[in-house]
Amino acid sequence: MxxxxxxxxxxxxxxxxxxxxxxxxxxxxxxxxxxxxxxxxxxxxxxxxxxxxxxxxxxxxxxxxxxxxxxxxxxxxxxxxxxxxxxxxxxxxxxxxxxxxxxxxxxxxxxxxxxxxxxxxxxxxxxxxxxxxxxxxxxxxxxxxxxxxxxxxxxxxxxxxxxxxxxxxxxxxxxxxxxxxxxxxxxxxxxxxxxxxxxxxxxxxxxxxxxxxxxxxxxxxxxxxxxxxxxxxxxxxxxxxxxxxxxxxxxxxxxxxxxxxxLVVEWEFVGMLEAYDSAERVVHYRASIADCLARSACRIGPAVELLPPYLPGHRVLWIGTGSDRTTLPEGALTFDYAAPAGPTNYHLIGMNPPIAPGSLDAVVSVDFWRYLRWDDLCQFINVAGALAGEVHLVSTGAALSGAVDPDASTFGYLTRVLRTAFGTAVSEVDGLGTVLRLRPHLPPAAATE
Missing domain, CATH: 3.90.550.10 (Spore Coat Polysaccharide Biosynthesis Protein SpsA; Chain A)
Structure with missing residues (x-):
């Protein structure tokens, strides 16, 4: 020009x-x-x-x-x-x-x-x-x-x-x-x-x-x-x-x-809310991603190794970091903020991802869900529940800045407040942490070719 x-x-x-x-x-x-x-x-x-x-x-x-x-x-x-x-x-x-x-x-x-x-x-x-x-x-x-x-x-x-x-x-x-x-x-x-x-x-x-x-x-x-x-x-x-x-x-x-x-967090919120509210969220989640990376937190590797017996299939969206340090099964997708964005890895929060409803077996968020504001957490699990039959929120107990640090009472509250839309269960997975499993009462529609 x-x-x-x-x-x-x-x-x-x-x-x-x-x-x-x-x-x-x-x-x-x-x-x-x-x-x-x-x-x-x-x-x-x-x-x-x-x-x-x-x-x-x-x-x-x-x-x-x-x-x-x-x-x-x-x-x-x-x-x-x-x-x-x-x-x-x-x-x-x-x-x-x-x-x-x-x-x-x-x-x-x-x-x-x-x-x-x-x-x-x-x-x-x-x-x-x-x-x-x-x-x-x-x-x-x-x-x-x-x-x-x-x-x-x-x-x-x-x-x-x-x-x-x-x-x-x-x-x-x-x-x-x-x-x-x-x-x-x-x-x-x-x-x-x-x-x-x-x-x-x-x-x-x-x-x-x-x-x-x-x-x-x-x-x-x-x-x-x-x-x-x-x-x-x-x-x-x-x-x-x-x-x-x-x-x-x-x-x-x-x-x-x-x-x-x-396909990045910035564009997830444009048009969803008033400009200032959208900007607030973008600033918050960019800072959350930076905190996650600085602490080497939200590592999906242990979850990839230990969670499969608890999952209904291998078509899983893994949310966190460290996908380059583990072997993902065929059909897996990631929101890995430490890896370059690409056809199977998006730098998104999960408000409206370009993934077909019913095309996944599960969505697993390792610690990153703890950064989400309540309205956004609700939107995330609603969307994830439409993509997959199960949503797994993993808390490893890692220290994070500006994030909830859930204990047994927090998980107890979540199981009650979310059970109107989901079947809920909390389990302890050795070597990983606490996992809240959510199964939507209305199963996701099957993906069409």
Whole structure:
């Protein structure tokens, strides 16, 4: 994705547009009011097909800007439009905005200042508040800032933070989940290194941006702090027509595409919960995996050796670490977080794995189940019970950080609380530990060829 031209500007603002000239004009006018001197940035607008006649006033709206309009003859989708914008960018730093992102005066300066300090995280996420119809006149009048409510429940706020800005910064460990291209900046070099936006998302709505920033995060290191958030790098989301039903269907399709590319814990929770709740879980389970590996814990080898007499067959999903140090029977699958991901080994928690219902004889989790939050543990055993006739939760007694340390009373409680859905039994296996066996009252459907 080499640049077509060379330039001396410090910041390239990339904006895709499709049949929303009324929003784009307001956004360009807001960029004309930036505190950052106009010679220090350029604006690249990529018209993604559609009727060019609607854009006759765009040049006037952007008068005074270093503005270029790139036209794609046929609509190709947001990913392709942004890639085209990146190819035409001349600056080392990119700021992605949407055509309906009405910018506050300090927006560009905040992004540029962040990146001038090379010790700061590589990606800066800005705020974007929702504008309802009561606030449109303020934008039409060219007001630089607009007073809007801080919460979604009150008709405003940032859609990513329905209850207001989250406390602390731990959530930024999964900051890619919030890196929507309506207000996010990153170096051109990083975008090139990860291959740009995936154009296979096509015309569908959603996820092409956070999928890109997941790859940025993975490229820089999953346990590194690669994202920062600046509440003062703010924009407003102009109201426009939305087909919510179609958007959610597009989102579901795109989620499937993204999850297939990376069978990892990060994508298990995208779309299942609010973004912040999903990010919390990703951060928690990444830390759990790191703890497990640091302690050389959750070893499946002893279970592979000692559990077979207790299992109904050899088609088993083994969850833990150390699959390379034991001999697995034919038909076995693993969630081994210490081994490379591959066709039979996924780095998943087990919320919705790509495994056919009824295709396994058993699912065995060695200690890792102890890290799961209660809601996730319930989801895990429900899903596992649909995959196999039995679920075995093994506790070796190993010390783990942030995990339950179950004793006899804990297992007693579990047998009672889970027996509405499962037949339960607890046994002690010499050389291994305590095993809670769960057999679903409704047996899993047989897998079909």
């Amino acid at each position: 080499a640049s077509d031209v060379n330039g001396g500007v410090e910041l390239s603002v990339v904006i895709p547009t499709h049949e929303d000239a009324q929003c784009l004009e307001l956004t360009l006018r807001s960029l004309c009011r930036q505190s950052l001197a106009p010679e220090r940035f350029e604006v690249i607008v990529v018209r993604d097909g559609g009727d060019a006649g609607d854009y006759t006033d765009v040049a006037d709206a952007g008068k005074g800007l270093n503005l270029r309009l790139i036209e794609l003859a046929e609509r190709q989708g947001r990913a392709a439009a942004r890639n085209a914008g990146v190819r035409h960018a001349t600056a080392d730093l990119l700021l992605f905005l949407d055509s309906d992102s009405y910018a506050t005066p300090e927006l560009l300066a905040r992004h540029l200042t962040h990146h001038l300090d090379t010790d700061r995280p590589a990606v800066l996420i800005g705020r974007r508040d929702e504008l309802g119809l009561p606030h449109v006149n303020a934008a039409l009048a060219g007001e630089p800032t607009i007073r809007v409510p801080n919460r979604r429940a009150d008709g405003g706020g940032d859609l990513r933070f329905p209850a207001g800005y989250p406390a602390g910064e731990e959530w930024l460990q999964a900051g890619w989940m919030f890196a929507f291209t309506h207000n996010v900046s990153v170096s051109r070099e990083l975008i090139d290194e990860v291959g740009g936006f995936d154009e296979r998302f096509g015309l569908r709505w959603g996820l092409e941006d956070i999928e890109l920033f997941y790859r940025v995060h993975k490229h820089l290191g999953l346990l590194e702090r690669n994202f920062a958030y600046d509440d003062a790098a703010a924009a407003y989301h102009l109201p426009h027509h939305r087909n919510i039903d179609r958007n959610w269907q597009d989102f579901a399709d795109n989620r499937g595409l993204a999850a297939e590319k990376d």
